Amino acid sequence: MSTNGEEDSIVAASENAVPIAPQPANVEDEVKVGEGSSTNGGKSATSFQDVAHLLDVRLLRALAKLGFSHPTPVQASVLPLALAGSDILARARTGSGKTLSYGLPILQKILLAKKAISPSEMSYQVTRAIVLVPTRELSEQVTAQLGALLPFLDKEIKVVNVARDASKSVHKVLLAERPDIVVSTPSKAFSHVDSGSLDVQHVETLAIDEADLILSYGHNESLRALLASGKLSSSIQCLCMSATMTQDVKALKGLVLKKPAVLDIPDPEVSTLTQYCVQVQSATDKFLLTYVILRLRLIRGKCIIFVNDIDRCYRLKLFLEQFGVKSTVLNEELPVNSRYHIVQEFNKGVYDYIIATDESRFGADAAAIEDEQDANAEAKNAKKKSGSKVKNNEYGVSRGVDFVSVSCVLNFDLPVSAKGYTHRVGRTARAGKTGTSLSFVVPEEVFEQDMRGASHSKHLVCPTTENDSKVWQSIVKQESTRHQSIKDWHFDRKQVEAFRYRMEDALRSVTKHAIREARIRELKQEMLNSDRLKAHFEDNPTDLDYLRHDKILHPTRVQSHLKHIPHYLMPRIRAGQQAKRLDSDAADDENSGEKRKREDGQEGLSHVTFHKRGGRGGRGGRGGSSTRGRGGRLNGKPQGPKKKGDPLKKFGK
Template identity: 30%
Template sequence: MSFQALGLNTQLVDTVTELGFKTPTPIQEQAIPQVLAGDDIMAGAQTGTGKTAAFGLPMIQRLLASQQSEHDEGYIKKPEAIRALVLTPTRELAQQVHDSILAYSKNTSIKVAVAYGGTSMGVQVKALKSGVDILIATPGRLLDHAFTGTVDLSKIECLVLDEADRMLDMGFVVDIKRIMQRMPRKRQTLLFSATFSNQVKKLAYDILADPKLIEVTPENITAESVTQMVYPVDKHRKRELLSYLIGSRNWNQVLIFTKTKQGSDELAKELILDGIKAVSINGDKSQGARQRALSDFKEGKVRAMVATDVAARGLDIEQLGYVVNFDLPFQAEDYVHRIGRTGRAGLTGSAISLMSIDEEWALRAIEELLDTRLPQEWLEGYEPDPTIKAQDNRRSSSTSEKRRIKAKSKIHKNRGRNQTKR
């Protein structure tokens, strides 16, 4: 199927052809006609499926038609009256979506701007005052502009919630509701989410009007193009094993996930000491530092980038070959998001997890979510120390026994109180 067959006008078809798009992806094939029809949609799509074009292209076309209609009626739009708003959970995703929308609209009169924290409010205010049709923003910074009166949401025709599941995980639900209170009730709302948790479904039911459900990838399913492997290893030897894998297997572009911001910085420093050029990105770093690190990684100036889940959300890295879970995630769903960074756009990738004995519970949760057993392999020279597991099992048994005795004692005490009361 062609983009023209989906209902896009010749101008936009020429643009996507110029950008190198040949045929629509499954999410684009299903979503574009629905968005052009004016429907609200609830779409299940992971990063790398082409979802930005799925909502961006038809949104631009509808805004162009609306502008033409008002022009014919002699209506002059207020420069600060934004027509479409795209909310994203992170700065990186906001910038990525902005760049894509800017590329899709380059041959039109549509004006695009981006607003997120960590950068100058003044620069954003200047852009907003000059006139914006489509604004891409993170919830917190958008509310800053709303409270100071530098943004007007009263003319919003289309609202997009991109990666809604992550926004809710990050605690943005209250901010999202405050933002929507400033918008007209009559609008088109498009919700995109990699997973549909109960919280996401509740939000969807609250804000969408008779939505069309689109699912191009089964929920919580990892891409078949990604080879997964788990290496059991003692916690204190994880970094040593990671350096060995990167060096001996000549991995040139590796995205590594840690649980904490401090852990990402420390691991990057240790990799550098091992002779591996590495950078880290996390929420404690300035936006400029994060962008420089990402740029160096994309350009091949560094071999490894160590990131936390929040910092890596929305990163679009072409031809990324390897993702490593240095720490298994607290939430099993994050495993799907992490390894979804590789094996994209028809390419293959590898997802490696380094698992210590105290993380076996996390692996079980991931396997339960995926409904499959992940392959495990012991690497010669890095086999886990069996005495550590034995000690851990004894501690676990001792703790369980203490809890059992404590619980039993509590029951007897309660019985005694009840008998006294009688």
Template identity: 30%
Template sequence: MSFESLGLAPFLLRALSEQGYETPTPIQQQAIPLVLEGHDLLAGAQTGTGKTAAFGLPLLQHLGTAPQAVGHGPRKPRVLVLTPTRELATQVHDSLRGYGKHLRIPSAVIYGGVGMGNQLDALRRGVDLLVACPGRLIDHMERRSVDLSGIEVLVLDEADRMLDMGFLPSIKRILAKLPKQNRQTLLFSATFPESIKQLAMEFMRNPRQVQVTPQNTVAENISHRVHPVDAARKRELLLHLLAADARVQTLVFAKTKHGSDKLATFLEKSGVQAAAIHGNKSQGQRQRALGDFKSGKVKVLVATDIAARGIDIDQLPRVINYDLPMVAEDYVHRIGRTGRNGSSGEALSLVSQEDAKLLRQIVRLLDRDMEIRDLPGFEPQVPIRWGNSAPGKAEVPGGERAPRKPGGGRGRRPHAGGGDGQRHAHAGAKSHGGPREAARKPAEAGRGRRRGGGNPGGGGPRRDATR
């Protein structure tokens, strides 16, 4: 299937062709025709599926083919895209400007953490397209610097994350200011908890629903490995893993903002080029850290879950969970940063006894085995009690990988035993998940190979993070 067969206008097809995008991803194939037909849409799409183009291309076509009626007063926004984080807002805005390069559509992006001057100037000049974080949009509403009465299309991007971050009251305040008649609403979410369904029932009209990737599936080309360790020795083990190959770019996840800073400082003092990114950093600091990481100037980026949402590094080889996420679903989002575009990826987790419960939840969620490997010199003083749902089974003493059978399977596992070596956390019957997030071509714009190998998605290097 081609983009042309989806019914997109020539000015969009030209921009896509110039950027080397040829084949739409599954979410684009399913969503674009429905949006062009004017339906409200509930779309289940995780990071890496190409969702930004799935809503961005049809809304640009709407703006480009149905010009705003000339009236009195300043130009009012016609399309509003709400995102949970300022980096995601910037990235979405950049993507839409790229797709709409042959259109003259005035646009603006507004988010917190920076001064309001430039945003106020852009809104005074008038825009058709507005990308915003809920909190800063509320600020402008209270100042009466934005008029939302002309919104024709509303997009809620990463709706589950917005609700997780406590934006539900803000979203409802914003919705109350939007036209109720003749408004098209598109909601994109990785998961659909009850709160999302309730929100959809309140403000959407007979929405169509598409789900391109079964929830909580991960790419098959990512290897998952757990290293048991005492909590007090996690930093030493992390340093050991990083030192084993200092050239490998690594995204390290920490639980808290303060913890991210402390860990990055420790790594720097230990001779590792590292930077931290989290919600307390200024916009300039965060963009500088991301830029240094993408350019290779910094080899290790320490991040919190929200700050790293959607970080897109081409062929990032390794993600390390220094702290396991408190919510099992966030593991999927974390490791989705690696193993993209068909390349292999490695997801390592440093797990102490207090993390065992979180690991069990992750294993059950993924419904697949997870290798457990003690590293010599870092074995916990007291063996970790995994519990019945994630029993450790020794495979080969010394932590060496067992030889594969001719058919590709692994060697027979002996009975459960202690000692170092390779074991597996079990989830019951192993699931092989659903289709990979990128079916035939790389899914996100700005990622991977271009001509003959790229697809628009989130567009450009991903830069999601907090408002």
């Protein structure tokens, strides 16, 4: 959405506003935006002024207060049809504003219904809309976004989230007030409907967000039971939003929609995402490159690091702690309140790095396997192995959760499908902003080499990397059909190798026992926070600043000398920048956003690139014609007073 500070220009309908012709609710209309199709018999809404005569003035003022003046493509297409009462199935990319596209019609419909009823009547305050989401994290996000539209309607419209962790008695009390909108997962919604605590006889609108994940997250039976209960009205309006058109979405279309208008919103032609990949030569290369990238600040800004296993999540966190790099973990073991708090603090800039699990048998990866039969087989096998997965399936990171201003997505472990890759990298380059993705790919021969009995890297191998080569071919093919290219990240491997001995020293300290102790310690801390301090934080919200999720766990040996990088290991950078500190956040305005090129013509990942040293190379490449250690002259120019010695030589004496 674009912003505009002029509130009155939005509140007042423009004289040139496009009239919106009402549409009957049961007319099937296949719509493809951008191909000359019309969503309303005329034109799509190009401004919120175009639908100003259909929206309450208080909603328009809320949009102005939020700084929204022009709808996104999905909102421009959905709003006229949804306000006219049509069932809708819309597909649009992640971060395109789907929540607002169904949120505004829901609120407007509730306001019209209440306007026709006296406040003294029993039917004035009833539940009129249900929003179903696949995960608890997304339920918190949707509730917050709907609440942002209610600064002038907070006394008239109530929104309750029953997906969050709380006892049934608490949810029963909240539902007893008959809130206008209930946000929930299908499992929780059916549970409350079945028990009678949620009255749905007056529900007029059913919205399903991230529809392609609803069935794959284990909500299939609950959703079908809710729709077959006979308690929902047969004339209910259904609004389904999805990022992909999977087989599950097609099944859902026939399950809940009645001759819907199908909107396929094309992705932007110009992508703001730059994609890189690295073919690693061993399992330890992932840790080495991650250490170098983060410690030397080759990635500027916030970064999400995806791994495929909870143990690897903590292994990587403990590994980075050895070098003084703080990070926080996000996985299904943590309480939902803590997961939501982590996301919120990350969005505020409190944390720079999140290490998130996105295991292959859950979430977008499990839903995105191209072959439907394979997907069903995996779901059945996962259910047999793990029993009930409802709790785990309500966790998701690569889909739905709105991470703000993410500069880079690092696929430490490659996802198990091409569509899973799409959803991961969709966490960055959102809302028109630029972003970068970097993926570590394990070739088949490297996996076999690491899995040999004599290999010292066997315990560092992730089982899902066995299929990296096949998955990567699918990813490259998928991106090429979208006219997107994935570049190889070029760097001087000799200079990276200079950091290997420090990486191996730190990695030896992260044992299985250390990982287990770290998980236990964090879970104990989360239990303390959620049970004993919940009421305190509700009364003292500022104290949440002291609850940090990126605290050092260090149940292992911490070597303080690893936090500092010796001068001789620092990579040489091109002339004019050698005096700048690597960890400085002061960027040259004229160079920001431009691709940094190496002297040899290759491209780097960010503002610092590795360059080949003259002379001997090796650890730091001392000597040679271009440099003389840490002191003396560089290219014939004095470089300040010579240091007396290397402090690392005295370490341990």
